[in-house]
Amino acid sequence: MAAGALAVLAGCGKEDEEPAATPADALLPSLAAERGFGAAVASRRIAARSRERAEQIAAAISAAGGRPHDAPAPVGAGDASELGRAALVAHVAVLPALVGRELRGLGAELVAGAAADVAVLGDELGEQAVDPFPGSIP
Numbered sequence: 001m002a003a004g005a006l007a008v009l010a011g012c013g014k015e016d017e018e019p020a021a022t023p024a025d026a027l028l029p030s031l032a033a034e035r036g037f038g039a040a041v042a043s044r045r046i047a048a049r050s051r052e053r054a055e056q057i058a059a060a061i062s063a064a065g066g067r068p069h070d071a072p073a074p075v076g077a078g079d080a081s082e083l084g085r086a087a088l089v090a091h092v093a094v095l096p097a098l099v100g101r102e103l104r105g106l107g108a109e110l111v112a113g114a115a116a117d118v119a120v121l122g123d124e125l126g127e128q129a130v131d132p133f134p135g136s137i138p
Contacts, residue, residue, distance in 0.1 A: 025066060026097030027060055027061050027094055028068075029090050029093070030057055030090040031068060033087040033089075034053050035071070036074025037086070038050030038051045041084065049117055050117065053109075053113055053114065060106055081121060084117060084121055087114050091107065091111045091114050092111055094110075
């Protein structure tokens with residue numbers, strides 16, 4: 001049997017497919033986005049919740065064998081609303097890589113918490129919500 005056929009039979013997909021990112025690697029952009037949001041938001045209450053989410057992500061990365069310090073620098077600067085939406089998009093994007101009860105629960109908490117904080121921030125700034133869950137529908 002050809003190597004490609006063995007890979008498909010083994011459930012590994014096509015030979016030329018990139019290996020799936022580990023949960024630790026997949027969470028790094030989410031950590032960066034959450035750190036950026038927490039640093040940009042002026043509301044102490046929202047900033048504290050953002051820092052708590054960042055700490056949870058960093059702990060999950062460490063528990064999965066990764067290094068939280070490998071997270072890229074946050075993208076964007078200044079606009080807390082944009083950074084909050086970017087964090088929400090990052091959290092939605094990481095969901096497929098989170099396997100297991102604990103990581104899936106973390107993913108759900110990240111999405112729900114970031115969505116709530118983006119909504120609260122929008123209310124505080126008088127912004128109309130265009131998309132309550134950016135990144136969830138292509």
